[in-house]
Amino acid sequence: MKGRVVALLSLVEVALACGGHPVGHHDNNLPPELQVLGAPSQTLDVKFPISSPPSVVAVHTGEFLKAADTVEAPEADVKPLSTQDLFVFMMVDPDINATSPTYVGLHTMVANLTAHDHAFSTVVAKYIAPEPPAGEAHNYTFLAFHQPRHFSIPAKYAPYVATTPTSPLNRINFPLQQFIADTNLGPVVAANWFKEGDA
Numbered sequence: 001m002k003g004r005v006v007a008l009l010s011l012v013e014v015a016l017a018c019g020g021h022p023v024g025h026h027d028n029n030l031p032p033e034l035q036v037l038g039a040p041s042q043t044l045d046v047k048f049p050i051s052s053p054p055s056v057v058a059v060h061t062g063e064f065l066k067a068a069d070t071v072e073a074p075e076a077d078v079k080p081l082s083t084q085d086l087f088v089f090m091m092v093d094p095d096i097n098a099t100s101p102t103y104v105g106l107h108t109m110v111a112n113l114t115a116h117d118h119a120f121s122t123v124v125a126k127y128i129a130p131e132p133p134a135g136e137a138h139n140y141t142f143l144a145f146h147q148p149r150h151f152s153i154p155a156k157y158a159p160y161v162a163t164t165p166t167s168p169l170n171r172i173n174f175p176l177q178q179f180i181a182d183t184n185l186g187p188v189v190a191a192n193w194f195k196e197g198d199a
């Protein structure tokens with residue numbers, strides 16, 4: 001028994017030594033401003049659909065996307081995380097508040113996300129495309145959390161998730177860490193990010 005465990009461990013060591021690591025792994029799944037949220041070991045697989053001609057743009061961690069790539073709501077694939085669990089998915093901008101980066105701009109929030117039928121997911125905050133100010137590039141960040149039982153949006157956050165004629169103004173300075181604590185979202189289980197704006 002002990003010998004088998006040792007053999008298994010050495011297989012893992014060989015795999016690591018050969019540079020092999022789990023599919024979807026990336027060392028820097030969060031931009032520097034949001035490292036305070038932890039170090040999710042999984043890279044969240046996110047794609048932006050493009051309507052004409054029909055195609056998709058995959059997000060590669062830390063790389064630039066063009067405004068034309070990010071017009072439509074991003075789609076996260078949680079299958080590599082779990083085939084059964086429910087997830088909460090967000091896209092946030094940590095660069096709208098330089099002094100308090102975790103007071104983010106909320107671009108979208110989706111609950112009840114599963115590996116299977118996206119039709120069952122609930123759009124909590126409708127997608128708003130990036131609008132980086134001229135001369136700036138922002139690090140737009142995707143977060144996935146395991147959805148706690150009875151997850152719902154506390155009333156005090158309703159103004160932040162709404163889509164109104166003055167949006168995106170109401171989405172600014174969303175207190176992300178407080179929201180995570182208030183709703184028991186727990187650690188970020190997978191993340192990814194891209195840059196958009198003037199390099």
Ligand SMILES: *[C@@H]1O[C@H](CO)[C@@H](O)[C@H](O)[C@H]1NC(C)=O
Binds near residue numbers: 099100173
């Ligand atoms: C950044 O967020 C903090 C906390 O809400 C707030 O006090 C401050 O006014 C914000 N700064 C800007 C530039 O919006």
Ligand SMILES: *[C@@H]1O[C@H](CO)[C@@H](O)[C@H](O)[C@H]1NC(C)=O
Binds near residue numbers: 032095137138
């Ligand atoms: C975005 O991420 C880069 C690392 O690639 C970092 O140097 C930069 O400070 C971050 N924030 C902004 C606003 O670019």
Ligand SMILES: *[C@@H]1O[C@H](CO)[C@@H](O)[C@H](O)[C@H]1NC(C)=O
Binds near residue numbers: 112124151
């Ligand atoms: C998740 O789906 C359930 C069942 O359809 C629904 O009652 C609940 O409100 C949804 N959660 C959120 C946060 O919208």
